[in-house]
Amino acid sequence: MSSPRACETSGYSVQRQGDFATASVTQNVRDCADCGGTGLLRATVNENGRTYDVVEPCPRARMVARAAAFSSAHLPAVHAQASFDTFRPSNVEQARAVQLAREFSAKYPQTRGFVLSGPVGTGKTHLLCATLKHLALELGARVAYVEISLLYAQIRRGFQDGKSGGEIIQPLSQVDVLAIDELGKGRGSAFELDTLDELIARRYNSGRVTLFATNYSLKSPEDRAQRGYLGTDALVDASKESKLLADRVGDRIYSRLCEMCEFVEFPGNTADQRRTKTVSGNPNGPPRR
Ligand SMILES: Nc1ncnc2c1ncn2[C@@H]1O[C@H](COP(=O)(O)OP(=O)(O)O)[C@@H](O)[C@H]1O
Ligand SMILES: [Mg+2]
Structure with a gap:
């Protein structure tokens, strides 16, 4: 059996594409149970004693952005x-x-x-x-x-x-x-x-x-x-x-x-x-x- 590709364990797949190495995320953001496919999550932050509701990227959407940056x-x-x-x-x-x-x-x-x-x-x-x-x-x-x-x-x-x-x-x-x-x-x-x-x-x-x-x-x-x-x-x-x-x-x-x-x-x-x-x-x- 071949060993897993270097980054697959952490959710990325890295491959050759033309002259360069490119990365993709093995699971699609659309199927993400956490964000429901929106790529965004609601969170609460406390700052100077006040509480705010914020929207931040879901971890899987963040991985997609990292893979795109790696590919470039x-x-x-x-x-x-x-x-x-x-x-x-x-x-x-x-x-x-x-x-x-x-x-x-x-x-x-x-x-x-x-x-x-x-x-x-x-x-x-x-x-x-x-x-x-x-x-x-x-x-x-x-x-x-x-x-x-x-x-x-x-x-x-x-x-x-x-x-x-x-x-x-x-x-x-x-x-x-x-x-x-x-x-x-x-x-x-x-x-x-x-x-x-x-x-x-x-x-x-x-x-x-x-x-x-x-x-x-x-x-x-x-x-x-x-x-x-x-x-x-x-x-x-x-x-x-x-x-x-x-x-x-x-x-x-x-x-x-x-x-x-x-x-x-x-x-x-x-x-x-x-x-x-x-x-x-x-x-x-x-x-x-
Ligand atoms: N110590 C090493 N262990 C594993 N693979 C190596 C090692 N040294 C070189 N290689 C492999 O040999 C090939 C040539 O290495 P490369 O990094 O291009 O050499 P260099 O840049 O020093 O000319 C690549 O496929 C690389 O993965
Ligand atoms: Mg070299």
């Missing part, structure tokens, strides 16, 4: 079923990452974000999506997911339609929790760095929590002290070959990340689960080159 958060379809319980750590760093994600969800909104760094296929996007899913469906937070290079491409396309970068960034800067994936990816052009800087600055200035994943190392470059602050032009040159996130995104953004987030870096030998799946699904192992 643009989590990748492939991670629709990602959860904390299905993440299997293979080293202490991965164990710390899933613990951090769980703690983040438990303490939210009184908490800092996190940055996950590591090789491909090690579950970074899995953990971002598990966290966003929990926040959106269980806590009702407004969340969004964005892969940074796709955002750059979207903004470039927007220019052709007369839209400014700020217009496209606006909704991402206003959600309660934003996950930025593949941080450091891209050409490292001044346009990309300015866009990233604006997005992170807006979130930083408004005190909103942001989560990140990156394939680049979180270590500080050893020669950082001698090299000093990198301006945009020098940064574009330095960032092109570097494996360090600090070089890819520059001092200002890296410094903000240090303040906004906990860092976890998986070791370089952490297994790529995509390859492991291929090997276990194929008795002859991966194709030889």
